[in-house]
Amino acid sequence: MITVQNLTAGYGKLEILQDLSLSFAHGQFSAVLGPNGSGKSTLMKAIMGLNTVFGGAIALNGRELIGSATEAISALGIAYVPQRENIFDELTVRENLQLGMRRRPREQRASALQETLEIFPILGRRGSQRAGLLSGGEHQMLAIAIAWLGAPTLMLLDEPSAGLAPAVATDVFRSLQDLRGRGITLIVVEQNARRILRYCDYAFVLREGRLAFEGSAEACLQDEETIKGYLGVH
Amino acid sequence: MPPALLTTSLVNTLQIGSLYALMALGITLTFSVMKLPNFAHAEFVSAGAYAALIISLAGVLNPLLIMAAAFVIGALAALLSHLLVFKPLEQRQVSFYTLILASFAIGLILRYLLFLLADSFNLFDLRIAIPLRILFRQDSLILSNLFAWAVPTSLLLVFLLTLLLNRSPLGREMRALANNPSLARVIGIPVERVKNATWLIVGGLAGVAGALWGMQTAVNPLMGWAAIISVFAAAILGGLSSFSGTILGAYVVAFSENTIMLFLNYSFSLDLAYKPAIPFIIIIAVLLIRPQGFSALLRRGGDLKR
Numbered sequence: 001m002i003t004v005q006n007l008t009a010g011y012g013k014l015e016i017l018q019d020l021s022l023s024f025a026h027g028q029f030s031a032v033l034g035p036n037g038s039g040k041s042t043l044m045k046a047i048m049g050l051n052t053v054f055g056g057a058i059a060l061n062g063r064e065l066i067g068s069a070t071e072a073i074s075a076l077g078i079a080y081v082p083q084r085e086n087i088f089d090e091l092t093v094r095e096n097l098q099l100g101m102r103r104r105p106r107e108q109r110a111s112a113l114q115e116t117l118e119i120f121p122i123l124g125r126r127g128s129q130r131a132g133l134l135s136g137g138e139h140q141m142l143a144i145a146i147a148w149l150g151a152p153t154l155m156l157l158d159e160p161s162a163g164l165a166p167a168v169a170t171d172v173f174r175s176l177q178d179l180r181g182r183g184i185t186l187i188v189v190e191q192n193a194r195r196i197l198r199y200c201d202y203a204f205v206l207r208e209g210r211l212a213f214e215g216s217a218e219a220c221l222q223d224e225e226t227i228k229g230y231l232g233v234h
Numbered sequence: 235m236p237p238a239l240l241t242t243s244l245v246n247t248l249q250i251g252s253l254y255a256l257m258a259l260g261i262t263l264t265f266s267v268m269k270l271p272n273f274a275h276a277e278f279v280s281a282g283a284y285a286a287l288i289i290s291l292a293g294v295l296n297p298l299l300i301m302a303a304a305f306v307i308g309a310l311a312a313l314l315s316h317l318l319v320f321k322p323l324e325q326r327q328v329s330f331y332t333l334i335l336a337s338f339a340i341g342l343i344l345r346y347l348l349f350l351l352a353d354s355f356n357l358f359d360l361r362i363a364i365p366l367r368i369l370f371r372q373d374s375l376i377l378s379n380l381f382a383w384a385v386p387t388s389l390l391l392v393f394l395l396t397l398l399l400n401r402s403p404l405g406r407e408m409r410a411l412a413n414n415p416s417l418a419r420v421i422g423i424p425v426e427r428v429k430n431a432t433w434l435i436v437g438g439l440a441g442v443a444g445a446l447w448g449m450q451t452a453v454n455p456l457m458g459w460a461a462i463i464s465v466f467a468a469a470i471l472g473g474l475s476s477f478s479g480t481i482l483g484a485y486v487v488a489f490s491e492n493t494i495m496l497f498l499n500y501s502f503s504l505d506l507a508y509k510p511a512i513p514f515i516i517i518i519a520v521l522l523i524r525p526q527g528f529s530a531l532l533r534r535g536g537d538l539k540r
Contacts, residue, residue, distance in 0.1 A: 074422065079420075089414075146417075
């Protein structure tokens with residue numbers, strides 16, 4: 001579905017990803033793992049056109065993305081949930097959800113909203129609350145809900161479990177599994193490898209801007225060398 | 235202070251405070267949505283006042299039509315300022331200070347265009363030609379038909395604007411853009427369209443404020459500029475982000491300039507010439523003691539606070 005070929009990318013003049021090639025399969029829940037500074041977030045930002053690409057190609061179903069504006073890329077059906085500033089914290093939860101539906105045809109909106117509240121029931125109970133007052137987990141769920149309401153086919157999430165208590169992070173991963181079950185392709189950057197490997201289908205491990213491992217989540221969990229060497233034991 | 239004097243000053247506070255609110259809300263809105271403290275706002279007011287004056291001299295005496303003309307001209311002045319100056323500058327990612335200076339420059343250009351117009355057709359210090367009728371008179375307190383137009387119209391427009399911001403899809407998108415511009419782009423809010431709409435509303439309301447002002451006093455090219463510091467003081471009292479704070483700020487500034495000034499004059503013989511210093515004192519005091527203004531006190535879902 002999305003293919004990255006010989007990608008070298010970074011910020012300003014700094015090259016972080018080095019000649020990286022990988023591809024994400026349609027309908028899969030993939031995790032991108034690796035130590036700090038390995039280029040996980042850089043990869044997401046390169047897909048979304050948010051940083052500097054020095055060379056290589058990124059294609060969505062054969063269509064080249066490099067050089068397009070972020071708005072144009074998200075209009076192709078790629079939703080991106082950054083780690084921070086991913087909701088409208090001064091608006092109410094309901095207003096956030098309404099804004100998320102902007103790309104949907106009017107007649108779909110009521111059912112989309114209903115489906116969202118089935119996936120994230122807590123958001124229904126917080127409707128009139130200011131989004132900035134949500135707890136950490138509710139905040140991430142709202143950010144994911146806003147992205148999902150835009151009717152994407154592919155969602156990129158940058159460390160959705162950062163700063164969350166383990167039980168809450170588990171809730172977030174479960175809701176991601178739920179979305180995958182509804183036909184969305186997911187690419188999730190994570191620090192905590194062991195935790196996400198229990199929920200995702202496939203894993204890529206980056207190290208110093210290069211691909212160090214790729215395989216099914218199970219294979220990754222059983223590969224002691226990768227786990228210990230690159231991911232640390234969690 | 236004699237009660238009659240107090241009443242008169244309170245009526246003035248209500249009248250001037252409502253006009254300040256109408257203008258200051260525009261300042262708050264441009265600052266929140268566009269991240270721009272727009273000093274050319276003063277000239278949108280003056281341009282609206284001249285539109286109102288000219289159409290009234292041409293024989294149109296219906297206040298609603300006069301205000302509509304002022305709205306259109308104020309809105310056009312604002313939209314053109316955005317399209318011709320602010321937008322190209324933003325695309326070059328110039329600094330905040332460049333944008334402030336650009337707003338001064340636009341104001342200066344508009345102001346002297348109005349001077350040229352006024353000079354060519356001898357339009358200095360004329361009152362918008364709606365016939366004046368006294369509705370109520372007691373001692374020094376006089377309420378005219380213009381007062382009966384100005385105060386309810388300002389209050390109604392402030393109310394409609396609040397409704398637009400808090401209840402309409404456009405208002406929701408304006409607040410979203412003020413709150414998180416990058417997310418607004420990512421989820422597909424048509425950012426340029428929302429900005430254009432914001433400028434039209436801001437300029438239009440400034441124009442109407444100019445017309446209402448010109449009905450009560452007289453129209454000259456400096457009228458907006460003369461009020462802009464008071465108007466900024468009101469917006470700063472609202473923390474440049476809170477709508478309700480800005481409205482409250484407008485009445486506080488008007489109250490200080492009228493009632494408190496008159497009280498100081500009456501009780502301590504303070505010369506009325508000090509009146510223009512009041513908004514400066516308010517601005518400096520707010521920035522030193524409470525830079526967020528009233529915004530934190532009045533925080534609600536509908537505010538624009540970032």
